Amino acid sequence: MSLKFFTKITTLVIVVFVFFQQKANAQFTALNNQTAQQLVDALTGSGVIVLNPTMNCPGQSNATFKLAPNGSTNLGIDSGIALTSGDALGSFGPQIGAGPGGAGNGPAADADLSNLVSQSLNDLCKLEFDFVPAGDSIKFDYVFASTEYQSYSCSQFNDVFGFFISGPSFPSTYNMAIIPNTTIPITVNTTTGVPANPGPLCTNVAPGSPFSQYYVNNTGGTSITYQGFTQVFTAQALVSPCDTYHLKLAIADCSDGSLDSGVFLKAGSLSSTALYVNTYGGGGLELPFTNTVRGCPPGVVRVSRQGGNVNQPVTIPLTYSGTAVPGVDYTPLPASITMAPGDTVVSLNVDGIPVSPAAGPKSVIISIFSPYTCSNSAPIVLASDTIMIYDSIYVSIINPDTAICIGKHVDVFAIADSFLNVIWTPGSTVDNPTQRNVTVSPTVPTNYTISVNLPAAGTACPASTAHVFVDVKVQPQVDLGPDKVTCGSSVQLYANTSPLNDDETFSWTPVTGLSDPEIRNPICTPPATTDYAVTVNPGAVGCDGHDTIRVRLLPDHITVLNNDTVVCAGSNISLRTDGDTAFSYNWDPEIDIVNPLASNTVLNAQTSGWYTLTASYPTCLPMPDSFYVEVQPVPQVNIGPDRVICTYDTIQMQGAVMPENYANYTYDWTPGIDLTDSTAKNPVFSGDGNVPEMSLVVTTPLGCRGADTMQIVVFAGDFMVVNPIDTGSCQPVNIQLGATGANTYTWSPGYGLSNTDIANPVATPNTSTDYKLIGSKTYGSHVCYDTQIVAVTVYPNAIITLPDSVQIWPGESYQMDPQGNGLYYSWFPPSGLSASNISNPVAQPEVRTRYFVTATTEAGCIVKDSIDVLVNTETLLDAPNAFSPTSGDFKIVKRGIATLQYFRIYNRWGNKVFETTNIDKGWDGTFNGVAQPLGVYVYSIDATTSTGKPFRKDGSVTLLR
Numbered sequence: 001m002s003l004k005f006f007t008k009i010t011t012l013v014i015v016v017f018v019f020f021q022q023k024a025n026a027q028f029t030a031l032n033n034q035t036a037q038q039l040v041d042a043l044t045g046s047g048v049i050v051l052n053p054t055m056n057c058p059g060q061s062n063a064t065f066k067l068a069p070n071g072s073t074n075l076g077i078d079s080g081i082a083l084t085s086g087d088a089l090g091s092f093g094p095q096i097g098a099g100p101g102g103a104g105n106g107p108a109a110d111a112d113l114s115n116l117v118s119q120s121l122n123d124l125c126k127l128e129f130d131f132v133p134a135g136d137s138i139k140f141d142y143v144f145a146s147t148e149y150q151s152y153s154c155s156q157f158n159d160v161f162g163f164f165i166s167g168p169s170f171p172s173t174y175n176m177a178i179i180p181n182t183t184i185p186i187t188v189n190t191t192t193g194v195p196a197n198p199g200p201l202c203t204n205v206a207p208g209s210p211f212s213q214y215y216v217n218n219t220g221g222t223s224i225t226y227q228g229f230t231q232v233f234t235a236q237a238l239v240s241p242c243d244t245y246h247l248k249l250a251i252a253d254c255s256d257g258s259l260d261s262g263v264f265l266k267a268g269s270l271s272s273t274a275l276y277v278n279t280y281g282g283g284g285l286e287l288p289f290t291n292t293v294r295g296c297p298p299g300v301v302r303v304s305r306q307g308g309n310v311n312q313p314v315t316i317p318l319t320y321s322g323t324a325v326p327g328v329d330y331t332p333l334p335a336s337i338t339m340a341p342g343d344t345v346v347s348l349n350v351d352g353i354p355v356s357p358a359a360g361p362k363s364v365i366i367s368i369f370s371p372y373t374c375s376n377s378a379p380i381v382l383a384s385d386t387i388m389i390y391d392s393i394y395v396s397i398i399n400p401d402t403a404i405c406i407g408k409h410v411d412v413f414a415i416a417d418s419f420l421n422v423i424w425t426p427g428s429t430v431d432n433p434t435q436r437n438v439t440v441s442p443t444v445p446t447n448y449t450i451s452v453n454l455p456a457a458g459t460a461c462p463a464s465t466a467h468v469f470v471d472v473k474v475q476p477q478v479d480l481g482p483d484k485v486t487c488g489s490s491v492q493l494y495a496n497t498s499p500l501n502d503d504e505t506f507s508w509t510p511v512t513g514l515s516d517p518e519i520r521n522p523i524c525t526p527p528a529t530t531d532y533a534v535t536v537n538p539g540a541v542g543c544d545g546h547d548t549i550r551v552r553l554l555p556d557h558i559t560v561l562n563n564d565t566v567v568c569a570g571s572n573i574s575l576r577t578d579g580d581t582a583f584s585y586n587w588d589p590e591i592d593i594v595n596p597l598a599s600n601t602v603l604n605a606q607t608s609g610w611y612t613l614t615a616s617y618p619t620c621l622p623m624p625d626s627f628y629v630e631v632q633p634v635p636q637v638n639i640g641p642d643r644v645i646c647t648y649d650t651i652q653m654q655g656a657v658m659p660e661n662y663a664n665y666t667y668d669w670t671p672g673i674d675l676t677d678s679t680a681k682n683p684v685f686s687g688d689g690n691v692p693e694m695s696l697v698v699t700t701p702l703g704c705r706g707a708d709t710m711q712i713v714v715f716a717g718d719f720m721v722v723n724p725i726d727t728g729s730c731q732p733v734n735i736q737l738g739a740t741g742a743n744t745y746t747w748s749p750g751y752g753l754s755n756t757d758i759a760n761p762v763a764t765p766n767t768s769t770d771y772k773l774i775g776s777k778t779y780g781s782h783v784c785y786d787t788q789i790v791a792v793t794v795y796p797n798a799i800i801t802l803p804d805s806v807q808i809w810p811g812e813s814y815q816m817d818p819q820g821n822g823l824y825y826s827w828f829p830p831s832g833l834s835a836s837n838i839s840n841p842v843a844q845p846e847v848r849t850r851y852f853v854t855a856t857t858e859a860g861c862i863v864k865d866s867i868d869v870l871v872n873t874e875t876l877l878d879a880p881n882a883f884s885p886t887s888g889d890f891k892i893v894k895r896g897i898a899t900l901q902y903f904r905i906y907n908r909w910g911n912k913v914f915e916t917t918n919i920d921k922g923w924d925g926t927f928n929g930v931a932q933p934l935g936v937y938v939y940s941i942d943a944t945t946s947t948g949k950p951f952r953k954d955g956s957v958t959l960l961r
Contacts, residue, residue: 027068028092028223030082033059039081040129043265047134047272047370047382051244057125063088065264073223074216076232077143080267085123085159085253086260091145094222112164112173113250116185119156122257126250132242133272134370134380136309138165139236140270142177146188146261149228150219153192154202154210158254159261160187163235167245176235179211188261191215191230226262238309239272242374275316276304277368279387282350283454283461287417288396291361291388294329294352296454296461299387301348301366303337314339316346317369317379324362324389329353333366350387358391393420393464395452403471403503405543409441412448412468420452445471473538474499476545480534483550484524485582487620491524491551495534503539508532529553554580557623558599558615564628568704573603573629575613583615583623605631633662635698635706642710646784647717651685655696657706668697690714720775720786728768728793730861735763737790742775752792768793795859798822802853805868809876809896810946813844814869822855822863832869843869872896875945882958885931889922890939890957897946905957906938919943925959934961 036055042064044050055062067078082088108124131138140163148157162185163176177186184190189202193215202210214231218224239245251263280300282292292299303316315338326332331351339346350364365386369379395416404410414436416422427433429442440448448470453463476497484491495506497520508517513530515523524532529552536545558579567573577599579585589611590596592604599613612626636658643651653675657665665681671694672678674687685694691712699705720741727735733752738760739745747756752765763771771790776783801819808814816833817840818825830836832845843851852866875896883890892903900919906912913932914923925932936956943951 027071028065028073029068030063030065030089030092032061032063032088034062034064034081036127036129038064039127042079042081042267043140043270044131045140045268045271047380048138048270049132049134049374050270051130051132053127053129055127057083057127061086061088061123061125062127063091065092066267071223074218074221075143075224075229075264077141077264077266080265080269082262082264083125083127083161083249083251084260084262085125085251085257086147086262088262091225091262092223093225108252110250110252112175112248113160113162113252116162116175117158117160117187117254119158119254121160121252121254123260124250124252126248128246128248130244130246131270132244132374133239134241134372134374135272135274135382136238136241136372137236137274138239138245138247138270138272139234141232141234141266142269143229143232143264144177144186144191144261145218145224145226145229145264147226147259148188148261149192149215149226150217151227152188152259154189154199156201156255157259158187158189158201159252159259160185160254161251161261161263162248164248164250165237165245166248168240168243169238170245174237176237177233179214180233182206182208184209184211186230186233193217193228229264232266241272241370241372274305275368275370275382276306277366277383277385278302278304279350279366279385281387281417282352284419285390285393285417287394287415289388290386291390291394292330292350292352293390293393293461294354296352296393298349298351299389301333301350301385301387302345303348303368304345305339306344310344311341313341314371316371319367319369319381320364321367322363322365322386324364327353329355329359329362329389330364350389352389355391360391362389363387364389392462393452393454395420395450395464395466397450397466397468399468401469401471403473403538403540403543404442405538405540406443406472406474408540408542409439410470411437411439413437414450414466416450416452419455421455423451425449425451440470442470442472445469471503471539473501473503473540473543475543476501476504476536476538478534478536478545478547480532480547480549483552485552485554486526487554487617488556489525489619491526492521493524493532493534493549493551494521495536495547497536497545501538505537505539507535507537509535524551526551526553552582554582554617554620555623556621558583558613558625560613560625560627562627564630566630566632566702567605568700568702569606569631569633571605571631573605575599575601575603575611577613577625579615579623580617583617583620586614586616588612588614603629605629607631632664632700632702632704633659634704635659635662635665635700637696637698637706637708639694639696639708639710642712644713644715644782645685646715646782647688648686649717651712653683653685653694653696655681655698657681657698662700664701665698666701668699670695670697685712687712687714715779715782715784717784717786719777719784720773720788722773722788722790724790725788726791726793728791728795728859730795730859731766731797733764733766733792733794735792737761737763737771737792739773739775739788742777742786744776746774748772748774763792765792765794793859795857795861796821798855798857798861798863800853800855800863800865802865802867805870807870807872808844809872809874811897812895813842815842816840816851816853816867818853818855818865820855820863821857823858824856826854828852845869845871847871874947874949875951877941877943877945877951877953879939879941879953879955880957881955882960883925884960885925889924890959891922892919892941892943894919898943898951901942901944902940903942904940906940907932908935908937913937932959934959 036053040050040053061084063082108121146159148159164173166173175185184206190205190209191214192210193212216229218228279290281290282299283297285291315336317336333348337346363386367381367384370382398413422434422436424430424433429440431439449465449467451463451465454461479496506520508514511517513526531550533548561576579599585599587593587596592606595601608631610626610628612624615623638656667679667681669675669678675683677683693709694712695709697707720739722739745759750756752763754762769792773788775786799820806814825839827833827836832843834842848870850866850868854864856862875898878893900917903916905914905923913927936958938956941953
């Protein structure tokens with residue numbers, strides 16, 4: 001069935017389709033590691049029965065392939081099988097570098113391939129099978145490709161392949177892969193592109209070699225990775241129908257296995273269909289399908305043969321199917337045709353029979369069977385084609401009924417065979433009424449008719465017609481009225497149009513807030529102020545009318561932009577508001593506001609409080625907003641008149657502030673150094689010097705400020721000079737006091753004074769006394785008083801206490817210890833004393849001596865005394881009559897100097913328990929380390945005094961425990 005592309009629109013569609021195909025990134029899909037049966041099934045077409053397929057080829061070296069959807073390729077084959085001496089999957093993709101890498105099976109041997117080239121073979125891949133042809137010839141399509149092209153053209157790396165057929169009528173194996181019209185096998189060197197210097201490996205093959213006209217340079221290719229390949233070749237051979245033949249498809253690398261080659265065989269192209277059938281339209285009618293019209297010139301069925309033995313007669317069986325009924329829809333056709341020797345074409349007419357009523361399109365499918373019947377197998381369909389039977393000449397207008405705006409035009413496209421006679425009516429508004437595709441420009445609604453007929457067909461083949469209606473519209477005038485305002489309630493919109501038109505359609509934008517954006521009068525509830533536009537179409541493209549309307553949504557609140565604030569009384573505040581101008585406004589309270597009916601005005605702040613602005617609009621709820629103003633007073637300050645004081649006097653300052661009921665004033669007196677608190681309202685001043693300007697500044701927390709000043713004159717209050725200020729004397733006291741600088745003097749108390757009202761009385765107190773002197777001095781009309789204190793100290797008399805005499809023995813000394821209040825001492829005579837200027841010297845005179853001492857107190861009061869130190873020249877020895885070891889040893893009591901001959905102690909039994917010659921050593925109550933019992937012990941002392949006098953004493957002592 002033949003489909004023709006025939007109109008402007010159809011052509012346009014095809015052009016666009018092809019464009020996108022060219023822009024697509026097409027790739028093959030491929031699947032390797034196929035079985036021999038899978039490869040043969042993909043290759044086999046009609047008229048061939050395949051038997052016993054076998055394969056000697058690595059799984060990665062064979063594949064089936066198919067062009068991906070929307071793909072494109074320059075290979076010339078869109079699907080099939082691939083046999084390679086390398087990586088079959090690597091054959092598909094963009095051409096990068098030399099092509100797919102080696103992936104073969106090493107050195108190989110094949111006698112048929114070796115007969116084609118002189119080099120050794122590597123990486124063999126071959127597919128073999130038996131087949132039975134239904135016709136008298138066999139053929140298939142293929143492309144040879146190699147990575148040896150370009151870099152190793154005309155070299156020893158002459159990769160080779162062959163399609164070897166054997167069987168009846170072939171005395172020896174025949175290679176079907178040859179250069180057309182030669183017996184030269186197709187290899188790299190025979191089909192390469194012509195290099196600059198081809199060399200003998202290419203030129204010496206045969207005349208015309210290399211046959212570069214069959215070479216395709218694939219450098220940069222997008223779907224095949226080989227650098228080059230051949231055009232599509234057809235391998236073909238004459239065979240005897242129904243005989244069995246053997247076919248071997250083989251490819252191998254030559255000399256080495258580094259760069260690989262491949263052969264691509266078209267899917268379904270292995271066929272034995274030398275017979276063909278084609279249909280042709282009656283009178284040339286080919287659109288939309290090959291067709292003939294009842295009662296018009298007949299269609300033609302043409303059966304042809306190619307190849308094979310055309311010199312033999314052949315009878316070809318025919319069969320007919322389809323929806324058309326022979327003898328009803330068309331004149332019956334023969335069941336077979338016979339071609340005489342040398343004939344290659346037989347034609348049959350398909351005459352459509354007129355019927356009434358019209359039967360509609362009917363199909364006639366003509367199929368041809370193989371004229372050869374192999375064994376008892378069913379007939380083999382070799383080819384088919386279809387012709388349609390129409391009731392009338394086919395014509396169709398692509399455009400649907402349409403409408404245009406007055407003054408516009410529309411292109412109308414018709415489908416009909418291009419050779420038909422064409423006439424459009426009415427033709428006055430058609431640009432070219434005799435063309436299939438026209439431009440019409442009606443000014444009123446018009447029904448256009450196209451009429452087509454066969455040239456010189458006569459009345460037996462009547463004309464056919466098609467119709468299209470073109471309505472004409474006027475652009476509407478649209479009026480939406482004035483803009484609208486709403487507080488949030490719904491608003492009815494309405495599009496007035498002129499002239500009115502029942503075909504009008506409405507399109508409102510935006511659709512937000514509309515009840516229906518495609519009607520004349522939608523209800524509008526906008527979420528915000530919105531500009532709505534309506535497009536009114538009267539039913540024709542390009543004839544729209546437009547208008548816009550703004551629906552202003554008033555806000556549901558206003559915002560007073562003033563924040564709560566604090567100002568000084570009398571300050572002007574600019575009031576600012578964010579609110580729609582459509583509102584009316586009113587401030588409350590109105591007092592102190594320049595214009596209480598304006599949203600943006602001025603407030604002269606005098607009173608603290610809330611100020612509220614209320615916005616109003618008909619149908620809207622009142623919208624208030626407020627802010628708070630704290631008004632702080634500007635203080636009025638009065639600290640009184642200038643003041644006069646004397647030194648050491650004080651002034652109670654008085655800070656009077658108006659208004660006085662404000663509680664947050666702060667006070668700052670300056671200078672504040674002589675004030676009790678410079679930040680208090682009423683501090684006390686006690687300065688010693690004049691203050692040319694005393695000021696009080698009163699402020700509020702915001703800084704509202706008031707101030708007042710005064711002058712303070714300070715007369716000297718320390719004008720008296722008293723001499724002495726403080727003094728003292730040992731008794732009896734008699735001190736002359738004196739003062740100057742005052743006009744009058746008054747002393748107190750009067751005790752011990754010679755006079756209390758003079759400047760220089762004599763003081764004779766018996767005890768220490770502080771005398772206060774008050775003097776007065778007149779400064780104009782102001783009298784100042786100065787007070788001085790004179791401390792008269794009566795120092796205590798010096799006291800010293802010493803014994804009249806003391807007695808010492810030879811070798812002894814006496815520590816002087818005078819009792820009293822002396823601070824300084826002087827002893828006389830100094831002989832025998834350790835020092836003569838301290839209070840307690842050690843006295844060790846050799847003879848009786850009287851020492852005199854003079855003591856002086858800190859205040860200078862003096863006292864004198866004396867002491868006799870009596871020196872006894874004879875030593876005195878003695879011993880106690882009892883002792884306890886816990887209180888100390890039993891020793892000799894010695895006064896003076898003596899030499900001990902012995903000191904012995906005996907117990908009650910006469911045993912000696914202690915003896916020593918050291919007069920300072922005593923008995924501890926033990927004997928040989930053992931504590932002796934309590935009781936009475938006898939002692940004996942034998943010594944000599946410092947004068948040589950013997951001393952002997954015996955006695956007893958009680959040991960206490």
